[in-house]
Amino acid sequence: MYTSDNLRKLHPVVEDLIAKKETAWLNEELFPTDVALSSCLLSEDDVRDAEQRMERFAPFFVKAFPETAVTEGIIESEVREISAMQQALVNYSGSKIAGKLFMKFDSHLPISGSIKARGGIYEVVKHAETLALEAGLIHLEDTYEKFASEEFKKFFSNYSVAVGSTGNLGLSIGIISAKLGFHVTVHMSADAKEWKKNLLREKGVEVIEYASDYSLAVERGREQAENDPSCHFVDDENSTDLFLGYAVAGLRLKRQLAEQGIEVNPENPLIVYLPCGVGGGPGGVAFGLKLAFGDAVQCYFAEPTHSPCMTLGMATNLHDKVSVADIGLDNVTEADGLAVGRASGFVGKVMKPFMSGCFTVSDARLFELMHLFYGAEGLFLEPSAFAGMIGPVMVPGTDESATHLIWATGGGMVPEDMQQVYLTKAKQMYSTRSGS
Template identity: 45%
Template sequence: MTNSEDYSQIIDRLRTKKRSLWLNEQLLPDIRPEPSVLAGIADAGARFKRCEPLLAALFNELGPTDGRIESPLTEAGKLAACSSVTAPGAWFIKRDDLLPVAGSIKARGGFHEVLAYAEKLALDHGIINPASDRRCLAGKAARELFSTHKILVGSTGNLGLAIGTLSAALGFNSEVHMSSDAKQWKKDRLLARGVAVVEHQGDYSVAVATARSLMKDSDYFIDDEASALLFYGYATAALELKMQLHAVGRKVDSQTPLVAYLPCGVGGAPGGITVGLKAIFGPDVHCFFAEPVASPSMLLQLCSGQTGPFSVAEIGLDNKTEADGLAVGQASLLAARHIQEMLAGVFTVSDDELYENMGLVEKYLGFLLEPSAAAGLRGPMWLNETEGGREYLKRHQIVPDHATHVIWATGGSLVPELQRVYYRNMAEKQIVRSR
């Protein structure tokens, strides 16, 4: 934890929405996840594997991958040379915006928990046994069972989209409670699949609390703030990244470390990935979160040292940001506990930066992200161009030229064309304004 003077200074910066880099003094580089966490991640990987035939049968988009939930790793050297974000080292973007069906990182955690619940119900009712082909979960008996159960979730958008989509495909009744920050097109996609959407005027926390309070005996609530199953599903991405880095010849060790930059909302997705990466790479990976200046919930939770919930509203922030997927005022305590000694730090980004980042990605790499997914782009710059960042590199003996930077893109491929036009216009205006 930071000392009182440092804590006061960081709170002052957060309160006034000044872009900030916070370095975690509780970081223990050599720490590894507990055995129970490793077992949970392994179980999630095994569940995804045995459910691949089921997912391929449910969704045509998963046919080419035989049901695997995976995304490409894109080389981003052209972006690294851009004067706005330049930093030495090898640059890549992890394209979770291209995850099939759900179009975002939430496919990993959201799909995993729905699959786990479907398996449990079917096992409990004798529809399958542990060795059964999981395509039975799409059969008549399973669908009749699932139709008598409801899955509820609170979401800013992408998690609800992932859970609602798979729940509906399996025959569950599903109800997604969405905050006012959620984009209308995400609500429309759910409604088109027969998913009930309940909109709340309050923020993400209100949507989650309401969904939780409405759960009945036959319902199942997926708790984005406290779900281990979501967390373990996200963590499986780490092994996928390891294989992809190996395929492009990028070794990860003390001389050539990996630095990952992860957009953070409630913290489950980036937290799970952080734990998964630390399980594989240990001290040779350095994970940073990116949060909007209006919603630095995980930064606030970790730097405060509080064990109970701490909302950004308590320091006068409004949680209003164009990054709807990151518009979370109170971080997941489960995620915070898991990463409090594993996370290297957090940096914050303004909405103007988000749009400029989006524009730079499209200009130099040719694809469009949604604002939330562009949050991590300036992570390498924070490390190389700030006093705190350079001190971190020195302390951990990181030679900038030898580092592998992976910027995690969390969503964007399902954005409808009209929304894309709006994003492009905003990005172009911001790039012109920043010159």
């Protein structure tokens, strides 16, 4: 049993985590990318295989989700400069931000409106492809528009999918699984937002609610699959398929930045700030970024001060063997997608050699940044999407040639009435801080 007393003695950063202090932890075990890759079980070939599979499914996405037609079935998000927010952040923090500030809008990915539209949808369509190939219903050279047919839906109705989620992963798994015809069950933790549960039920998804946190929801989903051989469990803590689905983003971002004339090399570094829950989404994206840019990219995980599971796991090298509860934290945060008490051991161990560090941010800060962003850019994002926004201020040692990239995680599907609730709270909290 690890206690807060012995952990704080061994690892000074734990003292700040216990105090819920916003803090940055810099990874002293960061390896050169080629060295880290040489001992990694996953490779660029694995990521390219995932990208090719998503391209095969593009005709299905166009047929089943007409909103993807504009990108010909490619599930991808915009990246653009947010110069107004950069100036607002400078005024807010009193700190200069060297370089330019950009945002990756995974908050508005089609189908499920969050970063989970990458890994979650990828894992489910890979499972569907495997079943269809084994049954002889499809061949690799066929058009995958067939997956939208009644014949395929009837076939998949004999199978089920289960997942445990704080919200956004449940949305992506539920929406895509139900569309394909699977019976799908989403086990939702106490912090999951009511509108997300309601939306899933509207899509024909079975939602089971728990009064406990994320870990119990995942455990119940795993138990369901273990007792049913026709059930596929999407394991947010350990899935390589989820991880590879997210990693595709790194290869695509390289093309997007090149199209905008943005150079990324050691003299012009890319610094990416990734909101982190259990770690699959940001870990997979960071892995893809390292494949794409090597040592020219620096990746940081951003977490709530009440739920710093990845910072705690990486800093102590205990990974999933330690929980935020072990150091007296309650794992309660408005950033529902980041409300995770125990990090993925798989992601923590795979990604530690690649990560530049982690930092934590308070819930109050998330809402203050939401208010600033809405005023500067006129766009709503979920609280969790702002975890990385303070990164350019918290992370030291950048220069004018740097490109800072905030990875926005969710917000595109939040109902308008809920957006107003969030924005009103954000305005109040910002006013309290500024004394106005």
